[in-house]
Amino acid sequence: MSQFSQYNFKGQKALIRVDFNVPLNDKFEITDDTRMRAAIPTIKKILGDGGSVILMSHLGRPKDGPTDKYSLKHLVPHLQQLLGSPVLFANDCIGEQAYMTAEMLRPGETLLLENLRFYKEEEKGDKAFAQKLAKLGDVYVNDAFGTAHRAHASTAVIADFFPKDKKMFGLLMESEVASAEKVLHQSQKPFVAIIGGAKVSDKILIIENLLERATDIIIGGGMAYTFMKAQGGKIGNSLCEDDRLQTALDLCKKAESKGVCIHLPSDSIIADKFDANANDSTAPSNNIPDGWMGLDIGENAIEQFTNVILNSKTILWNGPMGVFEMTKFQRGTKAIAKAVAEATQKGAFSLVGGGDSVAAVNQFGYADKVSYVSTGGGAMLEYFEGKELPGIAAIKNAQ
Numbered sequence: 492m493s494q495f496s497q498y499n500f501k502g503q504k505a506l507i508r509v510d511f512n513v514p515l516n517d518k519f520e521i522t523d524d525t526r527m528r529a530a531i532p533t534i535k536k537i538l539g540d541g542g543s544v545i546l547m548s549h550l551g552r553p554k555d556g557p558t559d560k561y562s563l564k565h566l567v568p569h570l571q572q573l574l575g576s577p578v579l580f581a582n583d584c585i586g587e588q589a590y591m592t593a594e595m596l597r598p599g600e601t602l603l604l605e606n607l608r609f610y611k612e613e614e615k616g617d618k619a620f621a622q623k624l625a626k627l628g629d630v631y632v633n634d635a636f637g638t639a640h641r642a643h644a645s646t647a648v649i650a651d652f653f654p655k656d657k658k659m660f661g662l663l664m665e666s667e668v669a670s671a672e673k674v675l676h677q678s679q680k681p682f683v684a685i686i687g688g689a690k691v692s693d694k695i696l697i698i699e700n701l702l703e704r705a706t707d708i709i710i711g712g713g714m715a716y717t718f719m720k721a722q723g724g725k726i727g728n729s730l731c732e733d734d735r736l737q738t739a740l741d742l743c744k745k746a747e748s749k750g751v752c753i754h755l756p757s758d759s760i761i762a763d764k765f766d767a768n769a770n771d772s773t774a775p776s777n778n779i780p781d782g783w784m785g786l787d788i789g790e791n792a793i794e795q796f797t798n799v800i801l802n803s804k805t806i807l808w809n810g811p812m813g814v815f816e817m818t819k820f821q822r823g824t825k826a827i828a829k830a831v832a833e834a835t836q837k838g839a840f841s842l843v844g845g846g847d848s849v850a851a852v853n854q855f856g857y858a859d860k861v862s863y864v865s866t867g868g869g870a871m872l873e874y875f876e877g878k879e880l881p882g883i884a885a886i887k888n889a890q
């Protein structure tokens with residue numbers, strides 16, 4: 492594996508796997524360009540060196556081959572704007588036109604290929620398809636952290652067709668991996684993992700893996716009530732996975748034996764229905780009246796969690812503390828974002844990773860006040876579950 496920053500791309504055609512899977516509205520306008528912006532530094536470094544760039548990505552989940560709705564051509568104007576230079580487009584990711592255009596690319600020029608998932612072979616990790624893609628470039632750069640947990644043709648299999656010194660991570664991938672490693676393998680203690688969101692079942696593996704590494708685990712969001720009920724609490728109509736009560740108890744027992752402190756919210760903001768205009772009140776999280784449900788952590792829990800966070804040197808946050816999409820139930824998540832920002836200012840390293848907590852720090856304006864916000868939801872989650880990600884392994888473990 493080569494080091495991206497040290498590599499001189501002059502005269503080279505770099506084939507970059509990016510994650511341009513951006514949301515589009517019904518007029519094909521990009522409603523959130525975060526993923527595109529995240530890849531710009533990598534592209535600009537290559538163009539600046541005097542290399543040329545061939546970009547490949549998926550967009551959405553096309554089922555039956557080429558579909559206008561999922562065409563990457565919709566991204567060309569915005570990409571040109573972000574790069575400040577023209578972008579060519581090939582309406583197939585392999586085939587004559589793609590090869591010809593790639594061949595004729597001059598230094599400083601960029602080509603965007605059509606959606607990789609128009610071929611079923613992409614998600615199947617088909618070797619022959621990967622080889623066809625590989626022919627497009629001299630160097631392979633993987634900058635798509637968002638798909639690093641997939642063993643697809645363009646994210647992993649393709650690496651086999653490049654020699655060791657001609658495959659590498661891009662700048663985004665490098666910083667994602669470095670931040671995740673810092674938390675998982677080089678954490679300064681105390682290390683708090685804040686885990687929230689709806690379901691325990693989605694987060695069991697991550698909690699289990701973190702029990703080996705963290706000093707404290709804060710559990711908030713809907714999943715906290717399964718823990719509360721497992722410990723004999725009364726949770727009214729709160730979210731609960733009855734088939735996970737034993738799992739919750741086992742996790743608590745394991746934590747105790749490892750000396751990891753699990754923090755559950757002492758009180759909750761409760762509502763009489765799952766609705767933005769529901770009546771709300773406060774109750775101890777283990778004594779919620781029938782007909783009411785916990786939709787956010789309460790004031791005491793905010794104080795309790797804030798104290799733990801402010802005392803930590805390493806912070807990992809995955810999952811909101813409540814139904815933050817509704818104004819009435821976003822106080823807890825907002826307060827935790829604020830505490831993570833304050834701890835960061837005091838010198839802690841903080842990583843926010845995984846779907847909804849990333850949306851929350853963005854929405855509440857704390858994204859630039861934490862150490863790192865990951866662009867990869869599922870990929871980051873699997874990384875913290877302790878799994879080896881195929882997209883990382885394909886380059887890192889290359890012979």
Ligand code: AMP
Nearest residue numbers: 688689690712713785786810813814847
């Ligand atoms: P996840 O994708 O598992 O991280 O879950 C995120 C979702 O959990 C968000 O849409 C939240 O609205 C939801 N959520 C958080 N807290 C609760 C709660 N107490 N009850 C129901 N849903 C919740």
